Amino acid sequence: MTRKELSLSIHTVKALAKRDLYSTLSSLGIYIAAFLSFVASSFILKNFLQSIKGDDILISADPLNYPLFISTVIVSFYLALLSAISISREKDQGTLEVLFCGPVSSSTYILGKYIKNILTYFVVVLFFLVYFWGVSLLTNLGFSSRLGKAILTSIFSLSCVISFGLFISSLTKKMRNSIIWLIGILILFLAVGIGQTILFGMPQGEVSSVLTYLTDTLSVVSRGVDWISPFSYLSRGIDAISLDNSFLWGLNILYSIIYSAVLLLFSICIFKRKGVRG
Amino acid sequence: MKIAKFKLVMFSVTLIIGWVFCLPALGQVQTPALEEELVYRLNVFNGRGYGGEFTPQSEDTIYLIADKNNAISARITLVCFWPITGKYQASFGTLNEEVEGVLEILKGEKVIETLEKEDNCLYHPEGYWAGVSVLYRGEEAWAYHEKYKKAIAEYYMKRSEYQQAQIEYRKKYNEFSKEIKKRKEAGEEITEEEAQQMMPKPPSPPRSPGFFVPPPGKDYIINLPPGNYKIRLRVENGAIIQDSEKNLVLFTYRREGGTGYTIIPGNRWTKRESCDDSSWIIYAAGKNTLYFNPFIQDEYNELYYNKLEEPQNTGREEKWKWVRTEPIKNVTLLFSKGKEILQKIVIAPYCVKQIYGPELGYEIVEWDPKEMPGRLPAFGGYKLELAFTLPKTNYEVNLQEKEGGLFPGGRREVRLVRKERAKSLYILSIFPLAVGLVVFVGRRRKMK
Numbered sequence: 001m002t003r004k005e006l007s008l009s010i011h012t013v014k015a016l017a018k019r020d021l022y023s024t025l026s027s028l029g030i031y032i033a034a035f036l037s038f039v040a041s042s043f044i045l046k047n048f049l050q051s052i053k054g055d056d057i058l059i060s061a062d063p064l065n066y067p068l069f070i071s072t073v074i075v076s077f078y079l080a081l082l083s084a085i086s087i088s089r090e091k092d093q094g095t096l097e098v099l100f101c102g103p104v105s106s107s108t109y110i111l112g113k114y115i116k117n118i119l120t121y122f123v124v125v126l127f128f129l130v131y132f133w134g135v136s137l138l139t140n141l142g143f144s145s146r147l148g149k150a151i152l153t154s155i156f157s158l159s160c161v162i163s164f165g166l167f168i169s170s171l172t173k174k175m176r177n178s179i180i181w182l183i184g185i186l187i188l189f190l191a192v193g194i195g196q197t198i199l200f201g202m203p204q205g206e207v208s209s210v211l212t213y214l215t216d217t218l219s220v221v222s223r224g225v226d227w228i229s230p231f232s233y234l235s236r237g238i239d240a241i242s243l244d245n246s247f248l249w250g251l252n253i254l255y256s257i258i259y260s261a262v263l264l265l266f267s268i269c270i271f272k273r274k275g276v277r278g
Numbered sequence: 279m280k281i282a283k284f285k286l287v288m289f290s291v292t293l294i295i296g297w298v299f300c301l302p303a304l305g306q307v308q309t310p311a312l313e314e315e316l317v318y319r320l321n322v323f324n325g326r327g328y329g330g331e332f333t334p335q336s337e338d339t340i341y342l343i344a345d346k347n348n349a350i351s352a353r354i355t356l357v358c359f360w361p362i363t364g365k366y367q368a369s370f371g372t373l374n375e376e377v378e379g380v381l382e383i384l385k386g387e388k389v390i391e392t393l394e395k396e397d398n399c400l401y402h403p404e405g406y407w408a409g410v411s412v413l414y415r416g417e418e419a420w421a422y423h424e425k426y427k428k429a430i431a432e433y434y435m436k437r438s439e440y441q442q443a444q445i446e447y448r449k450k451y452n453e454f455s456k457e458i459k460k461r462k463e464a465g466e467e468i469t470e471e472e473a474q475q476m477m478p479k480p481p482s483p484p485r486s487p488g489f490f491v492p493p494p495g496k497d498y499i500i501n502l503p504p505g506n507y508k509i510r511l512r513v514e515n516g517a518i519i520q521d522s523e524k525n526l527v528l529f530t531y532r533r534e535g536g537t538g539y540t541i542i543p544g545n546r547w548t549k550r551e552s553c554d555d556s557s558w559i560i561y562a563a564g565k566n567t568l569y570f571n572p573f574i575q576d577e578y579n580e581l582y583y584n585k586l587e588e589p590q591n592t593g594r595e596e597k598w599k600w601v602r603t604e605p606i607k608n609v610t611l612l613f614s615k616g617k618e619i620l621q622k623i624v625i626a627p628y629c630v631k632q633i634y635g636p637e638l639g640y641e642i643v644e645w646d647p648k649e650m651p652g653r654l655p656a657f658g659g660y661k662l663e664l665a666f667t668l669p670k671t672n673y674e675v676n677l678q679e680k681e682g683g684l685f686p687g688g689r690r691e692v693r694l695v696r697k698e699r700a701k702s703l704y705i706l707s708i709f710p711l712a713v714g715l716v717v718f719v720g721r722r723r724k725m726k
Contacts (some may be wrong), residue, residue: 028715031711033716053563053696055440057541127709141695146557219594
């Protein structure tokens with residue numbers, strides 16, 4: 001690729017991302033998603049606060065991390081769906097054919113979508129900072145440096161979710177199929193992750209023999225799912241932060257980047273092979 | 279004829295069904311069958327001392343802490359499955375036959391060590407029940423046991439002297455009582471002080487040796503670096519003993535020398551809380567009394583550690599657990615807000631007094647040996663009182679050493695939360711929606 005071609009590609013990616021970003025930010029969807037994610041977080045935090053009885057204590061590492069995880073999951077679900085829908089819709093409506101007549105290629109198109117979603121998430125990150133700072137001020141739950149680190153980690157894990165969404169939409173032709181596949185797989189990943197967290201969080205003595213078998217099964221399943229599920233990159237990152245292990249945290253970020261790059265590459269290849277009509 | 283045949287068939291069917299339904303009940307009343315098995319008896323290092331159970335045939339792996347002396351021995355014993363606990367039980371009281379031979383340790387397929395049995399014993403410096411113990415091998419084991427035997431002999435000698443002195447004392451006391459009675463009857467006035475001076479002094483009982491050392495036994499001592507190994511027993515003629523092969527996992531801590539706290543909340547003293555990691559925050563809402571107990575601790579893999587304590591335990595390989603190794607002594611607990619120290623707390627023993635009457639409950643009071651003779655303290659701890667008037671902000675507890683420096687890893691954050699504002703969180707959630715509406719309306723206006 002010559003320098004001129006590269007410059008043209010960058011320009012195209014920028015133009016595509018800008019066009020989509022403007023459209024996303026001027027519609028209400030992303031704000032509603034952020035609102036819903038904060039309602040869910042508020043619900044969790046309210047319950048957490050109410051569980052601290054007047055004359056009792058509650059010990060927790062970072063009570064804001066779990067609400068952040070839930071908020072990130074809700075927003076990333078929305079963004080992954082948005083990218084899957086927009087690609088399928090453009091395929092359906094024939095807009096892609098028009099776009100591909102110009103300087104738009106499979107790689108610039110996919111990268112444009114990816115960058116747009118990442119930039120949209122930066123706006124959500126601003127909301128996160130305001131919301132969690134407000135929570136800390138109101139309740140004294142504490143906005144720690146670890147929470148800041150967790151928010152930073154969420155950017156990389158969101159990158160994984162978006163690339164996963166783009167990958168699924170590149171595989172499917174119809175909008176309906178993309179949505180069903182994406183929601184189905186993401187819910188499955190979440191169920192495995194949350195199920196494992198709940199079972200592993202139970203005190204050893206309280207795990208019945210049936211639950212022990214379920215824990216063992218989930219443990220085996222999650223060994224595979226851990227590398228495929230984009231959400232596990234977020235939970236692993238948060239774990240590394242709570243362990244105060246910068247090496248593990250850095251390694252997790254590196255894995256997230258590799259995961260995103262690989263899925264984006266696959267998406268581009270599939271898109272190229274299938275063509276604009278999919 | 280047909281009716282009789284039908285009745286016979288029905289009777290047989292009823293009998294069979296009844297027999298089938300009775301089977302589980304029969305199984306329940308049957309005593310578990312005892313089977314002769316080769317098992318490994320463990321006396322292994324658990325981070326703070328020595329302990330252990332046995333490894334039945336159902337378990338194919340033995341878990342040990344690396345780079346520490348661990349004593350294991352092979353025994354033939356009677357084993358039965360106990361359905362209530364779901365574990366195998368050994369009856370060493372009935373059969374406890376020592377298996378002779380050498381223990382081979384293999385790394386891959388290569389034998390890296392061949393161990394002979396050697397003398398060893400546990401030295402319990404604070405007594406058998408304190409949980410702290412050290413393993414001594416060979417000559418040293420016998421030397422420690424001799425030291426214990428000598429201390430016990432001395433103790434019994436002093437005890438017999440004490441008993442003699444007790445008899446003498448009782449005799450003198452009776453004489454003293456008679457004397458006082460006689461003088462009082464004679465009309466003489468004896469003051470309290472005079473009586474105290476005349477009264478014979480009771481002898482003080484000798485103190486038993488605080489330590490305990492049982493007679494040395496013969497075991498294989500395994501001390502290996504972390505890794506996966508195999509063990510097996512070989513007899514003199516070169517044959518491998520059947521069922522003696524086991525996997526051996528030597529593991530170590532992930533984090534070492536951490537500072538952990540056990541916190542006893544005043545309102546539920548029997549249900550204690552753990553604050554193991556310095557990243558854990560203690561959240562409180564109002565008036566509280568907390569009793570802190572600091573410990574030194576190491577972090578181990580949950581599955582490996584549970585299997586080390588009891589080979590038939592379950593655990594999760596993905597989880598880690600802190601294991602308390604020893605209490606932190608000679609420190610002061612500091613409660614501070616920023617740089618200002620609000621309270622300096624020293625450790626004290628406490629007693630739990632039941633409150634009688636309609637309100638019931640209990641009261642935790644400082645243990646005073648003079649006021650509470652014959653009673654032992656229920657627990658010890660650093661008592662931190664969080665007053666209702668404390669501003670709802672951030673505080674911290676820390677440990678100060680005698681020399682004035684802070685104990686590493688002792689810092690914990692205490693946050694007093696404003697739970698009354700919990701409902702306002704929903705109002706905060708509206709914020710992105712408000713921004714969205716502003717953007718949306720702005721765009722609409724622009725389009726017009």
